[in-house]
Amino acid sequence: MKENTINALKHISYNGIAPEVLTDCGPLPERDLYEQASKVFNRKFQFRPTAIVFCTLTEHVQQIMELADKLNFKIRVRSGGHDHEGESSGTNTVVIDLSKMVSVSVEKQGAQNIARIQPGIVFQELIPQLTAQGVCIPHGTCGSVGIAGYTMGGGWGPWTRIHGMCCESLIGATIVLGNGSIKQLKEGDELLWALRGGGGMSYGIVTEFVFKAFNMPQNTIKFQVDWNSSPAYEVLKLWETLIAPYNNVALIGTNLKIVAIPRPKDGNFRETVHPCTFYGYYAGKQSELKADMHKWFAELPPSSITIPDDSADATQMKAFDTWDRISAKQILLRMTNRNNLAVNLSELNNSTPLQLQVIPPDIDAPAPYKITSKLVKHGEWGDAGRENLLHTLESDLISLDAIKAGVQCYVTLGAISGSYYQNYKDPGFPKGSAFPYKKRPFTIQYQAWWDVPATTYTESDAADNVNNYSNRAQDWIEECRSFNFPQTSGSFISFKDNAVPTSNYFMESYNKLKTIKEDFSKDPQNRLSTRKTII
Structure with a gap:
């Protein structure tokens, strides 16, 4: 069966153009390429596909689908390979890899x-x-x-x-x-x-x-604002105000990261300090952004502000990494330096931009991780929602030792509310879109990443890339998923978690x-x- 499938795939061709086919049973150079190509972004998973076919033409994909029907093999489809549950690959499947189709x-x-x-x-x-x-x-x-x-x-x-x-x-x-x-x-x-x-x-x-x-736009600026010593509750309230539908139209996109911490002995969700980072994308000049920041942060001065130099190419978002990952070193540094002074907002008038990040962001590299998500209900958030969110971010499953070992647990809130969906008029099916969360203010994405040094593994668990710290991180994700959170509903399919029912992702479109x-x-x-x- 496997031999017949591989042989058929290696005979695919259209107008003399054949796709590259990698297997684990070819000559040594092919096997080496296969071993690298079989890896997925989420290193929590590892699969052994029957073959990986690098299509360059629509007709290549067409022929694979015809062969799948004839030879009865399973398929997977991979483009960027970032499926959070590794579903762009699979053992004993044929992976249709589209990464060479880049026109x-x-x-x-x-x-x-x-x-x-x-x-x-x-x-x-x-x-x-x-x-x-x-x-x-x-x-x-x-x-x-x-x-x-x-x-x-x-x-x-x-x-x-x-x-x-x-x-x-x-x-x-x-x-x-x-x-x-x-x-x-x-x-x-x-x-x-x-x-x-x-x-x-x-x-x-x-x-x-x-x-x-x-x-x-003529000018676009990506910026970063950090709070290391302010109550996360107050930072969250401020961010929510800034993303209200008709507020700050120049703030074209933003997310907010709040780091999860070990549960305090005397927890008061409105006073607890979590490292918080506000990432923003602004349509306007640096002088306009600085003027807005004076207003935004007057009553809650941040610990640091990072704005790129005016001379930088502002039409291309080049430094994506910090929007999606935060390093364990950054978390630890910020948690152990909570008494640092807030930045003086008058410094924003200086011509030299502020570049106060001590440790550069991690490279967006593959790693083992687990995520889950929720979406905030329209008009039902308030103080109770904020307290529930912060409740999930204080847990006995998180420890400083785990953070030192490379485990990162945090939540990312992604703003949906703004002028587009506030003014959205449903054109009626089948126009419009299947996306069911047009009126939600923001997404909630819980993330746990781990890349624990090998010296902390015991011999028995090293092969599975799992130890006490990463197990607890995954338990924390499960705790957040099951938490009674009435101000939220649904989940975002781009933040895929196989433990969430499929209908939950698509709601009324399901x-x-x-x-x-x-x-x-x-x-x-x-x-x-x-x-x-x-x-």
């Missing part, structure tokens, strides 16, 4: 900018190509994430407040269906509605996305998405399926 083109159609983007490109390669032409799409914050899963999962990022989720900008696609047929999707197609936030892989394999692109899958994907054997696809 980008931009054209004018009347007053509209149209961007055609293949699924394998990642943001650190995509954004410079778009911004060089003066346009962009609502991209993400992590440079190594691919466009495909990001878009189909919804696509939260630094443009969400003014341009919505990335899926809202999707206006067409080329898709290979379950039987290998190729379909061009356009506005009004139910499959296109499903691709707009209905999750990846379920409905077919997309080989090109078509987006409406927006013109870049039944319609199942029907679209059954009616239009041409996949009677349900080969386009993983644990968290729609069926």
